[in-house]
Amino acid sequence: MSSRPAHKSLQHRTIASAVAEELRRRIVDGDLKSGLQLRQDALAAEFGVSRIPVREALMQLEAEGLVKILPHRGAIVSELSMEEVQELFELRMLLEPRLLKASARYLTEMDYDRLDRILQEYGSELRAKHVRRWGELNTEFHNVLYQHAGQPRAQAIVANLLQECDRHTRLQLSLTGGMERAEIEHAELVRLCKNGKISAACALLKTHIEGVGKSLRQYFEEHNKAV
Known part of the structure; x- marks a missing residue:
């Protein structure tokens, strides 16, 4: 069995973690304000990666409560009441x-x-x-x-x-x-x-x-x- 798919999966996770870390830093530092829409295509272009690791990064940030993923709006920076x-x-x-x-x-x-x-x-x-x-x-x-x-x-x-x-x-x-x-x-x-x-x-x-x-x-x- 080829190990290539596992290697590609690991690579995606590594890139996703790096993207998540940078977005987390910007949110926590206040550079990305509450309610701001985070567009996957724009982020992918900025980081020079595909949309797959960006989507995985946003899902990780959603699990942490920093981002909300909404129907028809995509990901936005969450604001806690x-x-x-x-x-x-x-x-x-x-x-x-x-x-x-x-x-x-x-x-x-x-x-x-x-x-x-x-x-x-x-x-x-x-x-x-x-x-x-x-x-x-x-x-x-x-x-x-x-x-x-x-x-x-x-x-x-x-x-x-x-x-x-x-x-x-x-x-x-x-x-x-x-x-x-x-x-x-x-x-x-x-x-x-x-x-x-x-x-x-x-x-x-x-x-x-x-x-x-x-x-x-x-x-x-x-x-x-x-x-």
Whole structure:
């Protein structure tokens, strides 16, 4: 049996992943605004690829909640309503403390070294206002905390929720004055876990997620009033 079809399939997936990564970056950075139509032929021409990997990339972004594919309109950049934002953060509040409780006792010295490095870079990037790295470091920080939970389905769901929340996390940090609070609470989460105070860490994590969601909803409410 020829291996060519498998090779071509792998090549398409690799190209699709690269296209998805670049489109994801543009959406999260705000270069591609909510409601913007993403035309497959235009994107294929821009990236110098066929429409097949572009279509696969858009389907991946739809699964992440960044794009909606609508009948007769094709793909558009999605816009989360306040209700959707509330649902995202409520799901995080339910799942993440559970994962932390299961994982915290198994965190190693190497894990804590990695968490400390993330926190150091996080603080530097916040002060330098390098917005693009905020969400990436936030996602990495939370994933390291939960990595030993032994609950792959819940971990996969949370990883997707963190991805969907990425641009909103950046918005919350940059526009609602949440930078200093986030930095303090992340450091306290690590300290509590390191000292074996897992229940207190889980309680703080729930408060932390709730606070981010609440400040985002307040921002949306004030923004909608001003429009």
